[in-house]
Amino acid sequence: MLKHQGVRRTHIHNVRLAVLLSLTAGFVNSEGFLGFSVLTTNVTGHAALFAEYISIEAWTTSWLIATWMLLFLAGAFVSSFIIDVIGKNQRYSKTIPVSLEFLILVIIGFLGHQYTTSDTVRHIFAGSLLFAMGMQNALVSMISKSVVRTTHLTGTFTDLGIELAQLKFIQSEKKSELKSRIWLRVFIISSFIAGALLGAFAFRKLFYHSFFIPAGILIFALIYDVVRIKAKRYYRKIEHRIKGSAS
Numbered sequence: 232m233l234k235h236q237g238v239r240r241t242h243i244h245n246v247r248l249a250v251l252l253s254l255t256a257g258f259v260n261s262e263g264f265l266g267f268s269v270l271t272t273n274v275t276g277h278a279a280l281f282a283e284y285i286s287i288e289a290w291t292t293s294w295l296i297a298t299w300m301l302l303f304l305a306g307a308f309v310s311s312f313i314i315d316v317i318g319k320n321q322r323y324s325k326t327i328p329v330s331l332e333f334l335i336l337v338i339i340g341f342l343g344h345q346y347t348t349s350d351t352v353r354h355i356f357a358g359s360l361l362f363a364m365g366m367q368n369a370l371v372s373m374i375s376k377s378v379v380r381t382t383h384l385t386g387t388f389t390d391l392g393i394e395l396a397q398l399k400f401i402q403s404e405k406k407s408e409l410k411s412r413i414w415l416r417v418f419i420i421s422s423f424i425a426g427a428l429l430g431a432f433a434f435r436k437l438f439y440h441s442f443f444i445p446a447g448i449l450i451f452a453l454i455y456d457v458v459r460i461k462a463k464r465y466y467r468k469i470e471h472r473i474k475g476s477a478s
Contacts, residue, residue, distance in 0.1 A: 242411050245375050249419045251452045252371055252381040256364060257426020258433070258445035259336070260382075263360045265434045266343060267353045271360035273383035274300045295354060302358045306365025314373055328370045329453055332363040336446040343439030379415070384423055391416040 256272050263271030270276045277296050284293040310328040317324035339356050346352035368382045380386055394413050401409055426445070433441035 242415070245379050246415060246418055247455070248371060248375065248452075249379045249381060249415060250422045251448055251455075252367060252379075253419045253422035254426040255445040255448045255452075256367065256382045257423040257428075258430035258441075258448070259360055259364060259426075260423070261427040261430035262434045262441050262445075263357060265431065266339075266439060267357040267360075269299070269354075269357035269360075271357055272364045273385075274303050274361070275383065275385065299358050299361050302362040303365035306362040306367075307369035308365075309362075310366040310369040311373060314370070325370065325374065326453060328366045329449055332366055333446050333449045333453075335359045335363045336442045336449070340440050340442035340446065343442065378412075379419065381419065381423070384420055387416050387419050391420070 260270070260272040263269060277300050281293055281296045281300070284290075284296065309331075313327050314324040317327070339359070343356060346356070364382045368380060371379050371381050391413065394409055394416065397409060398406065398413075430441065430444070433444055437443075
């Protein structure tokens with residue numbers, strides 16, 4: 232899922248990646264908004280707020296929003312830089328950005344409730360989530376060659392609308408590939424919305440401890456390939472033993 236790239240990467244790898252990390256982003260989106268009153272998975276809304284506060288000369292708030300947008304950019308830069316420096320085919324190039332995102336979510340899960348009265352710390356936590364989502368978005372985009380985007384839905388809804396329209400006009404032999412892309416968009420949208428709904432309910436019950444849930448999903452995404460490979464090897468050994476004893 233995180234390991235395969237290039238010609239070794241298949242549609243099912245993208246689907247697994249899309250489901251897990253869109254679910255994670257959905258959790259962060261709703262939990263970040265409920266916890267810090269900030270949209271923490273994209274920068275589109277912040278651009279409008281930035282313009283509004285500039286127009287009313289609220290310079291402090293304008294700089295704060297600009298910092299949030301730059302933090303998302305910084306996250307994307309750091310993730311891309313790590314992958315390029317370590318090597319796109321090296322396992323740790325993907326492990327490091329995901330581990331950093333996991334660390335941010337866990338810290339907020341442990342400490343978030345202690346600083347709810349401090350605007351400064353709340354803004355730092357919100358900015359750290361934007362940084363984490365920037366890392367995730369760049370990581371997923373690079374692994375899937377921009378096929379999968381997990382932290383926002385605007386582009387995904389646009390792509391889905393275009394591809395649904397193309398169904399009527401595309402050649403029959405290309406319909407199967409197009410339908411695969413359509414289902415991928417549906418999985419991304421459904422997973423993000425499901426994560427947002429579950430995240431909202433979780434925050435109402437667990438408050439900042441609810442950030443442990445998307446952190447757990449990230450850990451599962453990290454170990455999935457390793458566990459799957461070990462499970463395959465284990466079952467192959469059992470098959471060989473059964474065949475050997477039978478012969």
